[in-house]
Amino acid sequence: METTGDRVRRLIDEAGSTQRAFAEQIAIEQSKLSKSLSGMRRFTSLELALIAEALHVTVDWLLTGQEPELATAARRSAGSSAETALRLARQYATQRTNLTRLGYPQKPNLPGPVSRSTTWIQQGEALASATTAMLDSMGLSTVGDLPKVIEEAFGIDVAIEQLGTGFDGLAVSTETTKLILVDATSITARQRFTIAHELGHLLSGDDQAIHEDADIYSSASKKGEGEVRANAFAAALLMPERLVRSMVAEQGSSLEGLSSVAQALSVSPTALAYRLENLRVIDAGLRSALMATTSKAAAMKAGRATEFAAASAASMQRRPPGLLLADALAAYEAGQSTLRVFAEILGVDTQTLRREWAEGEGR
Structure with a gap:
């Protein structure tokens, strides 16, 4: 039966390293590593x-x-559009699991379950109302800042990364990790809808371990219980009925007025058109006209081109998971983890980070 020492020794060999070099790499005495690998000594929690x-x-x-399961999915995804997303999701989940064992668990704060006795759309809307x-x-x-709100309110990490063409995002739900990972894109409305959609999967308890959404606007995303419910949740969360009705009453139901509403809510004209039609606020003709309007055109009509450009630039920026990043820093400050974990999540090398911190303190 393979022991912990056996597994560590095998990984050292597979990495093409030696026990001496590996001991130096993780800053422990070679004699201690050797004894632990042979079973004569137990690894400490920090060493593990x-x-x-x-x-x-x-x-x-x-x-x-x-x-x-996430590690298995990441390995099987090689060569697919999901490869980058699953690799990053596995990396973040592994880092969270290790921090949890050091005493820094994620602390999700989720609303209570919604009855499944109604239609899928009604379930999504009810969950959005409770949320x-x-x-x-x-x-x-x-x-406003949707990722920050989700982290603060629900204790769910949100990361924005370059995931490559053809993949919008995914949600991870394991015993230790609750994570939303979405693509960095200039299409702000799509990114926000993806984040809300993935939040719907997590709050509904869909597909424990991992739920992938290559294209949230595809026909496949409109079928199946989980997808229908998540779409209804996202629409109702980003466009709450009371707020939408109030804004339409204020801005008017002209194409220009509705364009202003779409821009203010940071949703696409198409998403707003469906939402308003379902709420019986607009007729089919106005819905068609609004759906034919692009987000950029809506920004121009609303006189909010500058805001649209700024939002597009912001949604293209990488965003590491904030809660994971904060816990990695706390573990480092407490001497329970290395700086490399924090630096890796932040996306910089350790030496650069140390130098920048030193230079910053010197000013």
């Missing part, structure tokens, strides 16, 4: 964390040899 970090596995895998009420009670709103 350092080893897991260096070998890109979880501490749980080192101890049990059991591979998480909006929860945000209202905290003084938060989905209008």
